[in-house]
Amino acid sequence: MKPFQKRSRLEIIRDILTVIRDSNSSISPTKLLRFSNLSYQMFEEYLGELEGKGLVELKPYKGKRKIYSLTEKGRLFLEKYEDFVSFLRDFGL
């Protein structure tokens, strides 16, 4: 990516899912916010959307704490991400 180039929506989603996957599919919301390079408001928005689409899930962890983990759909999305971007480019979308 060029320096200072804004990430597209799909790239942000890919980055969030990659961070979760790379942390063995269990990461606290605070850590995920830090690694995803988003403002708190944007983070809430994106995670809400990803949960709604069934790509990630928020699970209880050791009592009151919670962690984000990747669902099977989220893992598949990440696997097919590059192909999907190529598909969009092939059609000029």
Added chain:
Amino acid sequence: MDVAMTLGAFNATFSEEFINLASEAAASTSIPELVFSLIIYFLMATLALQIYREVSKIYSFMEYDGLKYFKNAFLFYGFANLFPATLTFALLLAKSSASATLYLLAVVLLPLFFLTGLSFLFAKVNLLSSIIWKLVEGVVRTKTRRTLFFLSVMLLVLVDGAVYLLVLAVAGNYLALGYKAFIFVLILLLIRSNMRSGEGTKTITHPYYLGLILIFTLSFLGNFSIIIEDNHELVGYALDFLTLIAYAIILKGVKKWSRILLG
């Protein structure tokens, strides 16, 4: 109730002008022409609806909004071809010269024209939304904003049509075509920008975007019919044939990517 009474009731409902319009429409084309048109419309509708079905499968997996507009565009293109197919079928029936079929044509003529126009409008708005989406996806995040975005694109398409008619009336055919050419170039630049956006410099291996460009090109070329005085029918057939090619290219690409993404 006998047939004569039923026709009498129809006569009371429809004005004579309306029936005349239907009989003129039926008389102005020959049966071979109608059969040919029926096949073409049916083929175009089938291809467009097949594209819609394949893209729907990919959309249900990736849920990318730009793709939602793309899939809806082909659903409306499917309808936009099914309605004229029905109209052509009604014209074929009216050719049998039975009074009842002429009344049937009078009933369906205007609604089908209206529905075809509406379907084409929605198809165009959805297709345009799908190629603009990448530019606005960072801003259009809520459901309300998505609705506003769609309505803005629709307004844009309607204003474009109004400006075209205004230029046509005030400045004549050639300037109106110049205006359409300008809009066409803007659309091509938008598609080019989509293909070049994002990370990396991966080259495009399969140019399926040509199908999309062909659809916009045909929409632009359609405007030339106002300055072509002869061979209207030939131009119409050529445009239909090229539309079929565009749909076939897109369907081939969508099927290939559907196999890769969902297989």
